[in-house]
Amino acid sequence: MTTRQPRVEVEYCTQCRWLLRAGWTAQELLTTFTTELGEVALVPGTGGVFDVRLDDELLWSRKAEGGFPEMAVLKQLVRDRIAPDRDLGHSDRKASGRDAGA
Amino acid sequence: MTTRQPRVEVEYCTQCRWLLRAGWTAQELLTTFTTELGEVALVPGTGGVFDVRLDDELLWSRKAEGGFPEMAVLKQLVRDRIAPDRDLGHSDRKASGRDAGA
Numbered sequence: 001m002t003t004r005q006p007r008v009e010v011e012y013c014t015q016c017r018w019l020l021r022a023g024w025t026a027q028e029l030l031t032t033f034t035t036e037l038g039e040v041a042l043v044p045g046t047g048g049v050f051d052v053r054l055d056d057e058l059l060w061s062r063k064a065e066g067g068f069p070e071m072a073v074l075k076q077l078v079r080d081r082i083a084p085d086r087d088l089g090h091s092d093r094k095a096s097g098r099d100a101g102a
Numbered sequence: 103m104t105t106r107q108p109r110v111e112v113e114y115c116t117q118c119r120w121l122l123r124a125g126w127t128a129q130e131l132l133t134t135f136t137t138e139l140g141e142v143a144l145v146p147g148t149g150g151v152f153d154v155r156l157d158d159e160l161l162w163s164r165k166a167e168g169g170f171p172e173m174a175v176l177k178q179l180v181r182d183r184i185a186p187d188r189d190l191g192h193s194d195r196k197a198s199g200r201d202a203g204a
Contacts, residue, residue: 003105004145014136023129026144027121034116034146041143042128043106044136 004038006082009053011043018050021068025052028071029078036083054081106140108184111155113145120152123170127154130173131180138185156183 008029012022019042026040045051050062052074059077060069069077072091079086110131114124121144128142147153152164154176161179162171171179174193181188 003143007143009141019129019132023125023132026128027125030121030125030144030146037146039111039143039145041105041109041141042132043141044132044139 003041005055006036007038007055008040008078009043009051010040011045011049011051011053013046013049014044015046016048016050019044021050025069025071025074029075032075032088033078033083036086037078054078057081105143107157108138108140109157110139110142110180111145111153112142113147113151113153113155115148115151116146117148118150118152121146123152127171127173127176131177134177134190135180135185138188139180156180159183 008026010022010025012018022042026042030037030040048063050060050068051058052060052069054077060074062068072088075088076092079088110128112124112127114120124144128144132139132142150165152162152170153160154162154171156179162176164170174190177190178194181190
């Protein structure tokens with residue numbers, strides 16, 4: 001199979017019913033990085049997994065981090081690797097001193 | 103990159119804003135074939151593309167077919183290839199003589 005890079009992979013636990021969360025994550029990333037991502041793959045898994053990978057790098061693991069990624073944080077992780085000059089908008093400016101939105 | 107098979111690929115036109123349609127298609131397939139699909143990839147494209155592939159086979163092409171796939175039809179195309187014994191429910195029974203729902 002040919003895949004497109006950069007490739008994001010969202011592996012989610014089907015037993016936990018996290019498909020909608022994974023689908024939302026995929027669409028958020030593709031909305032922000034419209035033409036900068038080669039593909040985003042939704043990967044059914046089990047056992048409480050919610051892992052986000054960029055190419056071969058694990059960006060987020062629910063088990064390691066103890067929870068789900070904040071969307072603004074996840075976008076920053078992706079941005080830093082594929083489009084470091086991109087400004088992600090108000091949620092990207094720490095100087096405001098407010099909590100980041102998505 | 104390692105991919106999981108069977109792999110479905112939904113390539114959509116970003117200029118046409120078909121991400122939501124592609125995302126919905128991916129989630130419908132993963133809802134029906136919860137653990138039978140290895141992954142579903144969303145692939146940004148251009149120029150009016152809306153193609154659905156299963157591994158290396160083109161299942162649906164908007165340009166060839168002249169429109170978008172009916173979800174029930176698309177699920178049957180996938181089912182016939184990865185889970186031929188699966189009954190897809192009421193929309194799968196032609197004997198009813200009614201139009202198929204999703």
